[in-house]
Amino acid sequence: MAYDDSNVFARILRGELPCIKVFEDDHTLAFLDIMPQSDGHTLVLPKEPAVTLLDLSPEGATACILTTRRVAAAVQRAVGAPGLLISQFNGEAAGQTVPHVHFHIIPRFPGLKLKAHGRERGDPDRLDQIAARITGELASAR
Numbered sequence: 001m002a003y004d005d006s007n008v009f010a011r012i013l014r015g016e017l018p019c020i021k022v023f024e025d026d027h028t029l030a031f032l033d034i035m036p037q038s039d040g041h042t043l044v045l046p047k048e049p050a051v052t053l054l055d056l057s058p059e060g061a062t063a064c065i066l067t068t069r070r071v072a073a074a075v076q077r078a079v080g081a082p083g084l085l086i087s088q089f090n091g092e093a094a095g096q097t098v099p100h101v102h103f104h105i106i107p108r109f110p111g112l113k114l115k116a117h118g119r120e121r122g123d124p125d126r127l128d129q130i131a132a133r134i135t136g137e138l139a140s141a142r
């Protein structure tokens, strides 16, 4: 699928728009979802331009899943979630709204329903506090 480099994640990757970053390496970037479905909702994306998982190189896909696994463990500890939903949408028909491939890490808590997808902005102070806990967990896991 043709990649449009004006999408919001491409702009974040180029540093043109801000994000609440929790992890970065040579191939991937992870930051908090600005409209979290639960506390700790984090996105992991490759730096490689690709719309869907099927457009991504095997190396990019490998880097993404390794970062997702590493960041998910830190998210889980940071928010004390007993479960994690990890999801990934390919194409508008599947619910993808930003055309740069990404993985969602969404903490789940018993009896707590998820907020709607991409609807309500998170409280900025709360997002910063959660990000600090996640980066703290990542630092202590090294």
Ligand code: 5GP
Residues within 6 Å of the ligand: 008, 019, 020, 031, 032, 033, 034, 035, 036, 088, 089, 095, 096, 097, 098, 099, 117, 118, 119
């Ligand atoms: P998709 O529907 O493409 O799987 O998910 C896109 C996600 O990106 C949504 O959960 C939405 O809340 C999030 N999102 C959209 N725009 C921004 C943004 O500018 N910054 C951040 N951090 N997240 C965004």
